[in-house]
Amino acid sequence: MMYRDAYIAEVTKRLPQNMREDVALELESTIADMTSENPSQEELFGALRQLGDPVILASRYLERPLHVIGPALYPTFISILKIVLPIALAVSGITAALGVIVGYSDEASWGQAIIQGIIQIVGAMIQVGIQSVFWVGLVFALIERYSSSRDTVPLSKWDPTQLKPVALPKRQISRASVIGGFVWTAIWIGIYLNASNLIRLYWEDQSMPLLNEEALQFFLPAVVALAALEVGFGIYKWVKGFWTIPMAIWNLVFNLFWIIGTLLFLTHPELFSAEALQQFGNLLGLSAAEAENMKNWAIWSLFVLFLVIATIDTVDGFLRTRTSGGRKK
Amino acid sequence: MTDRVSPLLTELRRGTLTLAVLSQLKQPQYGYSLVQALEQSAVSIDQSTLYPLLRRLEKQQLVSSTWDTTESRPRKYYVLTEEGQQVLNELYSEWKQLSGNLQNLLEGGTSQ
Structure with a gap:
């Protein structure tokens, strides 16, 4: 009976608490019905084979799919992956390579530098x-889990009157724009990850990082989350194919995150390395206060620039949801 | 049976399962007796499909269940509810029409 109990446990451990006891009892009595009293192992195995894989049996009790990404979404998943992956690899490879080149110092031998560089690039x-x-994958799994499944919506409820007019060109989201968005994400995250190598203060034949490594590390989790959100939103736009009001609202929320994140990042007191600022002042013959002023000026112009871009993007999202422009009754 | 036919056959049978199961539940049946009753009429059903199906029908209130503990081992009996009986009748008449139509279609060969 060890195998019988093990089988039942395999099924019930996948079920919610309130179903377990009943299902276990029913399976127990069913298996007993299928076999003679005190069955041999072979006989028991025969019965268990008829009941089949406990994982499948449990999933049927749950009426829940066994897949993370189902057939309806799988082709889109693959095509998105085919776009995202090369972009991500190319940009991370290029930015890492730039970082390696810029960060090259004479101290190491050529051979060593090349090997180290390759390791760094491949690692990135x-x-x-x-x-x-x-x-x-996570985005698609969430869409699969929480979007209203086609299977569960009875087809009889559909009526041609529900048909929306074919999205006006203005509302349509071109795949090129989504891909452009992915490229943009990949570029800024690539730059961010290699900021200490790429964003530097250069003078004569020397250079030093302009930003503090600690500050960059501090913001890293938020930056990764923001990039993930941006890619997730891009996928959502790709799947949907045209602008909707909820999408425009999400776009607004996303841009808010962007702006708040940028603000926090730019105004972080330790963002710029004091050393670099001092060097900057020395080079231009500025006093510490003047250099500080210039830094603030740069920060705020950058912020205003981002704010303007985000605002335009948000407003554009809402404008694109409008179906006007000759919609017939 | 060729490999090409069997998946199609599974698909063909799938839709009739509910009707087959409901038809056998005018009298109370427990899981395995139901399997045997269906098999006697050469209707084979995957057991891993049957038990979850019974539970779903119960949730839809087409069948009700009771545990019988008077015998040597407890058994869960399923029987049609009044609503289930109505649904069965409707499905049955639909089925008769459907199979008739299909018969015509298959034997008539061409349309019209």
Whole structure:
């Protein structure tokens, strides 16, 4: 009876608490019905084979799919992955390579530098590749789980009057724009990850990082989350195909995140390395206060620029939801 | 049976399962007796489909269940509810029409 109980446990452990006892009892009596009293192991196995894989049996009791991404979404998932992955790999590879080149110092021998550089570049690409597949997969899993499934909506409820007019060109979201968005995400996250190598203060034949490594590390989780959100939103736009009001609202929320994040980032007191600022002042013959002023000026112009872009993007999202422009009754 | 036919056959049978199960539940039946009753009429049903199906029908209030503990081992009996009986009748008449139509279609060969 050890195998019988093990089988039943395999099924019931996948079920909610309130179903377990009843299902276990029913399976127990069913298996007893299928076999003679005190069955041999072979006989018991025969009965269990008829009942089949306990995982499948449990999923049928649950009436829930066994898949994370089902056939309806799978083709889109693959096509998104085919776009996201090369972009992510290319951009992470290029930015890492730039970082390696800029960060090159004479101290190491050529051979050493090349090997180290390759390790750094490949490492960055692998990391970014895994991250992209994970986040894209997560977005699709969530869509699969929480979107109203086609199977459960009775077809009889559908009526031609529900048909929306074919989206006006203005409302349509071109795939190119979504892909452009992915490229944009990949570029800024690539720059961010290599900021200490790429964003530097250069003078004569020297350079030093302009930003503090600690501050960059501090913001990293938020930056990754923001990038994931941006990619997730891009996928959502791709799947939907045209602008809707909820989408415009999400766009607003997303842009708010962007702006708040940028504000927090730019105004972080430790963002700029004091050393670099001092060097900057020395180079231009500015006093510490003047250099500080200039820094603030740069920060706020940058922020205003982002604010303007985000505002335009948000407003554009809402404008695009309008179906006007000759919609017939 | 060729490999090409069997998946199609599974699909063909799937829709008739509910009707087959409901038809056998005018009298109370427990899981395994139902399997045997269906098999006697050469209707084979995957057991891993049957038990969850019974539970779903119960949730839809087409059948009701009771545990009988008087015998040597407890058994869960399922029987049609009044609503289930109505549904069965409707499905049955639909089925008769459907199979008749299909028969015509298959034997008539061409349309019209």
